[in-house]
Each structure stands twice: as C-alpha cells, then as structure tokens.
Amino acid sequence: MSVHVAEPETWKSLIEEIRPETAISALGTTMRKAGSEAVFRTVDYEMVLAFALAARAAGAHRMVTVSSVGAAAASSNFYLRIKGEMERDLRSLGFHRLDVFRPGLLRGERGTDRRLAERIGILVSPVVDLFLQGPFARYASTPAAGLAEAVAGALLDDRPGAFVWENPHFFWLADELWPYL
Numbered sequence: 793m794s795v796h797v798a799e800p801e802t803w804k805s806l807i808e809e810i811r812p813e814t815a816i817s818a819l820g821t822t823m824r825k826a827g828s829e830a831v832f833r834t835v836d837y838e839m840v841l842a843f844a845l846a847a848r849a850a851g852a853h854r855m856v857t858v859s860s861v862g863a864a865a866a867s868s869n870f871y872l873r874i875k876g877e878m879e880r881d882l883r884s885l886g887f888h889r890l891d892v893f894r895p896g897l898l899r900g901e902r903g904t905d906r907r908l909a910e911r912i913g914i915l916v917s918p919v920v921d922l923f924l925q926g927p928f929a930r931y932a933s934t935p936a937a938g939l940a941e942a943v944a945g946a947l948l949d950d951r952p953g954a955f956v957w958e959n960p961h962f963f964w965l966a967d968e969l970w971p972y973l
C-alpha cells in the first residue's frame with residue numbers, strides 16, 4: 793500500500809501514473825469549514841466523484857469511501873443528502889467492489905481543529921453510546937483507529953458488489969484482521 797497526497801488538480805495525472813487496483817477516499821469537510829453549501833458540495837461530492845472517476849478510468853476495480861451514518865440521497869438534511877448522492881453516484885461507476893463506511897461521530901485526535909460542540913460530543917459519547925443499542929447502535933460514536941482497522945479488514949474480502957458498513961459492522965471487520973497481524 794502507498795499513500796499519495798497531492799493537489800486536486802493533479803489527481804487525474806497522478807492516478808493515471810499509479811494505476812491503482814483500489815482507491816480509498818476519506819475526503820470530507822464540515823459545513824463550518826466549508827462556509828457554504830456550495831463549497832461543502834464541491835468537497836464532499838464533486839471531489840470524491842472526480843477522484844473515483846479518475847481511479848476507475850485508470851483501471852481501479854475497487855473503491856472504498858467514508859460517508860456518514862444516516863446518508864440518504866432523499867434526505868431533507870443537506871449534509872446527509874450530499875453524502876447519500878455521493879454514495880449513489882459511486883455505485884453507478886461500475887466498480888467490481890464498492891465499500892461505503894458510515895461512521896457516527898468520529899473520536900480521535902483532531903490536531904489544532906477545535907470545534908467545541910464536537911469536542912463535547914466526543915467527551916460524552918462513551919456514556920451516550922451505552923444507550924444506543926439494537927437499531928440505534930449505528931449512531932454510536934466510532935473510534936477513528938477502529939474505522940481504519942475496519943477498512944483494512946474489508947480489503948481482505950474481494951466479493952463483488954456494493955457494501956455499506958455501519959457502526960456495528962466495524963468491529964467485526966476489524967476482527968477479521970487479527971489472523972494477519
């Protein structure tokens with residue numbers, strides 16, 4: 793595996809040069825950072841699709857992306873609608889396998905990013921998560937490291953199709969890695 797960081801305008805040529813088998817995108821922003829719905833849509837929809845289209849054109853047979861719990865193209869919530877539209881349109885690209893991860897609130901280091909409401913959510917999430925059982929378990933917070941392990945676990949499975957992974961599945965996928973560590 794190799795990681796490449798590049799400016800968006802160079803993605804297409806870089807992807808053509810690399811010719812990856814699998815493309816992984818965790819690209820996304822927040823409404824606050826975006827500053828407008830138009831910028832949010834550019835990052836969370838247009839840029840993700842442009843990356844996926846370039847990867848598919850370069851021969852990638854698999855795509856993995858991070859979306860959001862509750863994503864739905866028909867949602868009245870702008871954030872969830874954009875995530876749902878992104879998922880829907882990735883499905884139409886014809887990847888042999890598409891894995892979509894829908895985490896709840898991501899817990900982990902944020903560096904210098906200091907969003908007060910999110911920090912409070914992260915602090916109280918272990919207690920709130922105790923009450924999110926059964927059909928509500930998908931809304932529980934997700935450790936960022938656990939999400940990364942789940943993505944790696946999903947890469948061990950090459951069955952064709954589109955798969956949506958929500959919070960309860962992450963731990964099962966991460967467990968799939970243990971025989972390989």
